[in-house]
Amino acid sequence: MIGWLRHQKHALSAALRRLRAQALTTVLTALAMGVAISLPSGLYLVLGNLDRLAGGLPAQPEISVFLDAGASTAQQQAIAARLRQPDIVKARFVPRDEALAALSAAQDLADITAGLTENPLPDAWVIRPHTASRDELARVAADLGKLPGVAETHVDSQWADRLQAALAIGHTGVWLLAGLFAIALVAISGNAIRAQVLARRDEILVSRLIGATDRYIRRPFLYLGALQGLLGGLAAGGVLAVAGAILRAPVERLASLYGSAYHLLPPSAIEIAAVLGLTTLFGWLGAWFSVTRALHQVEASR
Amino acid sequence: MISFSQVTKRYPGGHEALSGVNLAIEQGELVFLTGHSGAGKSTLLKLIAAIERPTSGMVSVSGQNVGRLSHRAVPYLRRNIGLVFQDHKLLFDRSVIENVLLPLDIAGLERREALKRARAVIDKVGLLKREKANPVSLSGGEQQRLCIARALVSRPALLLADEPTGNLDAGYAADIMTMFRDFHQVGTTLLIATHDDRAISALGGRTLRLDHGKVEEVPA
Numbered sequence: 001m002i003g004w005l006r007h008q009k010h011a012l013s014a015a016l017r018r019l020r021a022q023a024l025t026t027v028l029t030a031l032a033m034g035v036a037i038s039l040p041s042g043l044y045l046v047l048g049n050l051d052r053l054a055g056g057l058p059a060q061p062e063i064s065v066f067l068d069a070g071a072s073t074a075q076q077q078a079i080a081a082r083l084r085q086p087d088i089v090k091a092r093f094v095p096r097d098e099a100l101a102a103l104s105a106a107q108d109l110a111d112i113t114a115g116l117t118e119n120p121l122p123d124a125w126v127i128r129p130h131t132a133s134r135d136e137l138a139r140v141a142a143d144l145g146k147l148p149g150v151a152e153t154h155v156d157s158q159w160a161d162r163l164q165a166a167l168a169i170g171h172t173g174v175w176l177l178a179g180l181f182a183i184a185l186v187a188i189s190g191n192a193i194r195a196q197v198l199a200r201r202d203e204i205l206v207s208r209l210i211g212a213t214d215r216y217i218r219r220p221f222l223y224l225g226a227l228q229g230l231l232g233g234l235a236a237g238g239v240l241a242v243a244g245a246i247l248r249a250p251v252e253r254l255a256s257l258y259g260s261a262y263h264l265l266p267p268s269a270i271e272i273a274a275v276l277g278l279t280t281l282f283g284w285l286g287a288w289f290s291v292t293r294a295l296h297q298v299e300a301s302r
Numbered sequence: 303m304i305s306f307s308q309v310t311k312r313y314p315g316g317h318e319a320l321s322g323v324n325l326a327i328e329q330g331e332l333v334f335l336t337g338h339s340g341a342g343k344s345t346l347l348k349l350i351a352a353i354e355r356p357t358s359g360m361v362s363v364s365g366q367n368v369g370r371l372s373h374r375a376v377p378y379l380r381r382n383i384g385l386v387f388q389d390h391k392l393l394f395d396r397s398v399i400e401n402v403l404l405p406l407d408i409a410g411l412e413r414r415e416a417l418k419r420a421r422a423v424i425d426k427v428g429l430l431k432r433e434k435a436n437p438v439s440l441s442g443g444e445q446q447r448l449c450i451a452r453a454l455v456s457r458p459a460l461l462l463a464d465e466p467t468g469n470l471d472a473g474y475a476a477d478i479m480t481m482f483r484d485f486h487q488v489g490t491t492l493l494i495a496t497h498d499d500r501a502i503s504a505l506g507g508r509t510l511r512l513d514h515g516k517v518e519e520v521p522a
Binding site for chain 1 (some may be wrong): 351353376377378379380381385391395404405407408410412413430452454456470
């Protein structure tokens with residue numbers, strides 16, 4: 001056990017020495033990895049922010065029922081009676097005057113409403129149905145639309161649904177991209193380690209002759225790959241931090257135009273740890289493939 | 303300690319380096335292996351250290367059938383054998399002492415103990431003043447002594463030397479041979495392949511001559 005720990009420590013310090021001895025190569029490899037990793041993780045962050053934006057919207061779907069301007073009192077009463085049925089949780093009547101007043105109070109629209117000679121808005125009900133399923137909502141909305149005196153119904157959750165669907169595609173895309181770039185990471189690491197193994201051919205051959213096991217020979221290269229992966233992950237963090245710093249001001253300006261105090265959400269500690277852990281793992285994996293193959297070549301060329 | 307029984311080694315291409323060799327070497331013996339170049343001296347040493355495998359016959363070292371040893375077991379066999387090469391096989395990207403430390407690192411020895419042992423053996427071969435030097439700056443004789451130090455630092459029971467004085471002038475060669483005699487006197491088994499007759503007559507000991515793949519005992 002102590003011998004094993006000593007071997008690990010020895011291999012780790014050997015790997016660190018090699019990284020330092022070839023600082024330029026190390027930095028370039030880390031940058032190549034960092035750029036590759038920053039693409040999927042950057043997209044992941046953008047989607048996380050969009051999710052949060054979409055999450056701020058009312059989750060409960062509402063249906064707006066706009067009444068015909070010429071609806072009779074009897075028709076109106078029949079509609080009100082229908083809306084007291086148990087499939088409707090809440091129904092609020094919005095008279096046309098109140099709607100216009102609300103519109104006038106809203107930012108920047110006062111100018112438009114002030115120019116109106118008469119109120120173009122219909123009376124309306126805003127209802128919250130019992131169901132949240134999309135099909136059920138559509139059915140309730142169609143049902144209500146057939147009532148006499150109803151001009152139009154509108155399911156307000158529609159665009160939120162569309163956004164959710166678009167985000168779901170985005171999430172799938174992130175995983176696809178992440179998979180592709182994981183392969184790229186393994187390839188970059190494997191290539192870097194292969195060069196290292198071939199450069200240390202003599203050392204490997206001599207070590208073999210004086211009793212080194214394959215594991216002993218492989219170990220420093222595996223540490224090298226893992227460390228290189230970790231540095232790649234850190235480089236990706238750097239790339240994203242710079243991108244975030246550049247984007248912060250424009251995003252906040254855009255948000256302020258919408259009257260919101262929206263800020264870019266930085267990644268959580270768990271997400272950062274996950275990315276660093278994965279890049280370390282893939283760096284190690286690339287090194288393992290490469291060193292195993294290169295050791296066979298070294299053996300064959302002896 | 304070492305026994306060959308009907309050992310034949312044929313290389314790909316058909317060249318037969320050893321044919322039906324039988325020999326036995328006891329623990330603590332000092333044995334010279336002579337013969338013209340290409341007679342199979344190096345092959346015989348390589349079979350003992352499992353660097354090559356016999357085509358047929360059995361090579362046994364300390365009771366282990368070396369020819370049948372698994373790939374995983376070979377490193378542990380080699381840790382008990384010190385190897386001295388004609389071309390030294392030193393690593394020029396590290397200092398003298400780090401070359402000597404390599405076998406101890408491989409064995410997983412604790413660093414302080416390893417340094418102590420490495421210094422002791424470097425002192426024994428007379429290179430203590432050069433321990434921080436790069437081996438490239440050493441003379442041929444010094445490089446050979448460094449190679450011997452590396453072979454001996456893990457205190458192997460068996461030392462195999464392939465033409466250890468091949469590239470050295472007479473003075474250096476005598477130095478190296480004296481060193482081998484000292485190791486023999488403390489109980490190390492030595493098998494030295496050489497065609498340096500002066501060294502053999504100076505040290506005495508058993509001599510085996512290889513000729514066209516056959517071994518014969520040379521009467522003292």
